[in-house]
Amino acid sequence: MAGSTAGQGDHEGERTAFAIALRGAIAASGLSLDRIQARLRARGASVSVTALSYWQSGKRQPERQSSLSAVRVLEDILGVPAGSLLGLLPPPRPRGGAAKRRSSGAEPLTFPRETLQPLLDRVGAPHALDSQHQLKLVGLHDLCEIAEDGGQRAVTARAVFQAGADGQDRWLLVQAQGDPAAGLPELHAVRNCRVGRAEADETHGLTVAELIFDRPIDRGETHLIEYSLTNAGPPYPECQNTYYREFRRSVREYLLEVRFAPGTGPEQCWQYSRTGEAGTIARRRLKLDGGDGVHAVALDFGPGIFGIDWD
Incomplete structure (x- = not known):
C-alpha cells in the first residue's frame, strides 16, 4: 500500500x-x-x-x-x-501521525477497514485483507517526484514478485492520495502489466486497482512490473512533506527515492519506519545527493510502514 x-x-x-x-x-x-x-x-x-x-x-x-x-x-x-x-489560518493539518499510529496486524495502518472493504468488494477481492496470498513481493523501488510548489507530481514504481503457486497473474494496488481535494492520480501501466478492474473513493482519496501481468507465472518464477501514478497540476497535491509505503507482509528489499524539483531540495530529510504492535517509530537523518534527491533502503522489512519525510 x-x-x-x-x-x-x-x-x-x-x-x-x-x-x-x-x-x-x-x-x-x-x-x-x-x-x-x-x-x-x-x-x-x-x-x-x-x-x-x-x-x-x-x-x-x-x-x-x-x-x-x-x-x-x-x-x-x-x-x-x-x-x-x-x-x-486554520491549525496546520497533522502530518500523518494519526494514520501511522494505528495498530498493526490485519487492520491496514493507513485507513480503516470499513473504508477500504467496499472498494475491495467491487474489484472482486473481498478477502484480500485476510487471505493467504501466493504472490510474494520480493523487491520494490519507488521514485516519488516533488514539484517546485512542494506537491507530489508523480510516483513511479518497479516491483518484482515471486509466485508461491502456479497461475499467478495479478497484483492488487491500494493507493492513498495525501490531498483528496486535489483529485485522484492517473494510474498508468508502464511495463509488463495492464490495469484491470479499478475502483476509487474520491472522498477519502483511495484507489484500488488490479495490475494484471502480461503472462501468468508459476511456482518459483519471478515477474517484474512497472507502473506510475501521475497527479494533475500545478498546483500539485499537498503531500505534507512525506511519502511512505505500508507493507502488510515482509519485503526483501525496498528502495525509496524522493526527487525534488531542481534547486528546491529541503535542508533536512529523514527516513522513518515502524514495525510491530508497539508502534515505535525509528528515524534516521538522510543527506541529499547532487541531483536534488534522497533515498533510503529497507531490507527484510515488514509488516509495517517505511518512508521519508522532510522539512
Missing part, C-alpha cells in the same frame, strides 16, 4: 479569508511578488514566487513551520498588524 498521509477537511472558508487579506495587503503595498520574495529572502525566509501566488489566490495555504514563520515576516514587510494574517 502506498501514498501520502490522509488529508483532513479543506477549511475553504479560512483559506479564502487568508487569501483575500493577503491579496489586499500585497495590492496596498505596491510591491511585486518578486520584490516581496527578495525582501523575505534578505530576512532569512525562503518562499518561492509560485508559493506566494498560490497563497494569495487561495490555491494553497501556509502549513509548514517554515512557511508560518515566513508569514510573520511577510506581515512586517507588507505593513499589516502582527498576527493579522496568521490569525486567518
Whole structure:
C-alpha cells in the first residue's frame, strides 16, 4: 500500500479569508511578488514566487513551520498588524501521525477497514485483507517526484514478485492520495502489466486497482512490473512533506527515492519506519545527493510502514 498521509477537511472558508487579506495587503503595498520574495529572502525566509501566488489566490495555504514563520515576516514587510494574517489560518493539518499510529496486524495502518472493504468488494477481492496470498513481493523501488510548489507530481514504481503457486497473474494496488481535494492520480501501466478492474473513493482519496501481468507465472518464477501514478497540476497535491509505503507482509528489499524539483531540495530529510504492535517509530537523518534527491533502503522489512519525510 502506498501514498501520502490522509488529508483532513479543506477549511475553504479560512483559506479564502487568508487569501483575500493577503491579496489586499500585497495590492496596498505596491510591491511585486518578486520584490516581496527578495525582501523575505534578505530576512532569512525562503518562499518561492509560485508559493506566494498560490497563497494569495487561495490555491494553497501556509502549513509548514517554515512557511508560518515566513508569514510573520511577510506581515512586517507588507505593513499589516502582527498576527493579522496568521490569525486567518486554520491549525496546520497533522502530518500523518494519526494514520501511522494505528495498530498493526490485519487492520491496514493507513485507513480503516470499513473504508477500504467496499472498494475491495467491487474489484472482486473481498478477502484480500485476510487471505493467504501466493504472490510474494520480493523487491520494490519507488521514485516519488516533488514539484517546485512542494506537491507530489508523480510516483513511479518497479516491483518484482515471486509466485508461491502456479497461475499467478495479478497484483492488487491500494493507493492513498495525501490531498483528496486535489483529485485522484492517473494510474498508468508502464511495463509488463495492464490495469484491470479499478475502483476509487474520491472522498477519502483511495484507489484500488488490479495490475494484471502480461503472462501468468508459476511456482518459483519471478515477474517484474512497472507502473506510475501521475497527479494533475500545478498546483500539485499537498503531500505534507512525506511519502511512505505500508507493507502488510515482509519485503526483501525496498528502495525509496524522493526527487525534488531542481534547486528546491529541503535542508533536512529523514527516513522513518515502524514495525510491530508497539508502534515505535525509528528515524534516521538522510543527506541529499547532487541531483536534488534522497533515498533510503529497507531490507527484510515488514509488516509495517517505511518512508521519508522532510522539512
